[in-house]
Amino acid sequence: MTYALSAEAAEFYESTFVPALFAEWAERAVAGLAPGRSVLDVACGTGVVARAAADRGCTVVGLDANPAMLAVARRLRPDLSWRLGDACALPFAAGTFDVAVSQAGLMFFGDPVAALREMGRVAGRVVVQVPGRLAASAGYRALAEVVGRHAGPAASELLNGYFSVGEPAHLFRLFTRAGLLVDRFRSWTSATRLDSLDTFLAAELLPLADAVDHRTRRAIVDECRTALAGFVSPSGAVAAPIEVHLATARALPGVRGGGPVGMLSG
Incomplete structure (x- = not known):
């Protein structure tokens, strides 16, 4: 599951998704x-995580596969290092970094285990943050149900894919297969906060x-006004609950980006 965003979409991501959630x-x-x-x-x-790390006094390199995203990152923080990759x-030697962080990215990687293994190879610590379970994310569950009714399983799967690594047992297995030991794991309920339901649905x-065609999209939007009404305040603002997981891991003893070893403890 990957997205090749346009320059316009990358700017929309930064102006909308970043303040709303990320x-x-x-x-x-x-x-x-x-x-x-x-x-x-x-x-x-x-670059929202890279900027937050730099503001804490860290030396930061940001890497992404999408040039449009990196263009926005460079515009906002030209003082930081941005790499396409x-x-x-x-594209780094083993042990180059103290920490490798990935926020809301693991579910989009072609091979999540390979990505985790690579993060463990280049850094002593690995920090991964992902959306949790769709079933525990009330706002998004309601949206996915509406999309499924009107646009069918293929369209619904596009939205469900965002939560594809959100089952804790599955997430732990990915780390194990990458040769990493999770030594801290936290979950909480966050919310996507936007000024209106129209803005939320546009995003x-x-x-x-x-x-989906225009008619199907219109039907989805119309039903969402009822299905998501419980997440809309009297002022019209939206707060759609979403579960989040944050895992911190290190390479298992004797394993630096190795294969499936041992068992994880939470």
Whole structure:
């Protein structure tokens, strides 16, 4: 599951998704970083995690496979290092960084295990933050159900894919197969906060732009006004609950980016 965003979509991501959700996530992702640490932000997008780490006094490199995202990142923080690259084949020597962080990216990688293994190869610590379970994310579950009714399973799968690594047992297995030991794991309920339901739907239905026709999209939007009413305040603002997982891991003893070894403890 991958997206090749246009320049316009990358700007929309930064202006809409980052303040609505990902800025809050980023502060949690970097909370344990001490000044002076070297940090790689994998699948950095427009750079919200990299900026948060740099603001803590870390030396940061941001890497992403999408040039449009990197263009926005460079515009916002030209003082940081931004690299085009593949998370599954990181262009860095072993042990280059103290910490490798990835926020809301693991579910999009062609081979999540390879990406985790690569993060463990280039850094002593690996920090991964992902959306949790769709079933535990009430706002998104309601949206996915509406999309499924009107646009069918293929369109629904595009939205469900965002939660594809959100089952904790599955996430732990990915780390194990990558030769990494999760030594801290936290879950909480966050929320996507936007000024109106129209803005929320414009953002969240973006992956369906080429998958549904205008009439189907209109039917989805109309039903969402009822299905999502419980997440809309009297002022019209939306707060759609979403579960989030944050895992911190290290390479298992004797394994540096190795294969499936041992068992994880949470």
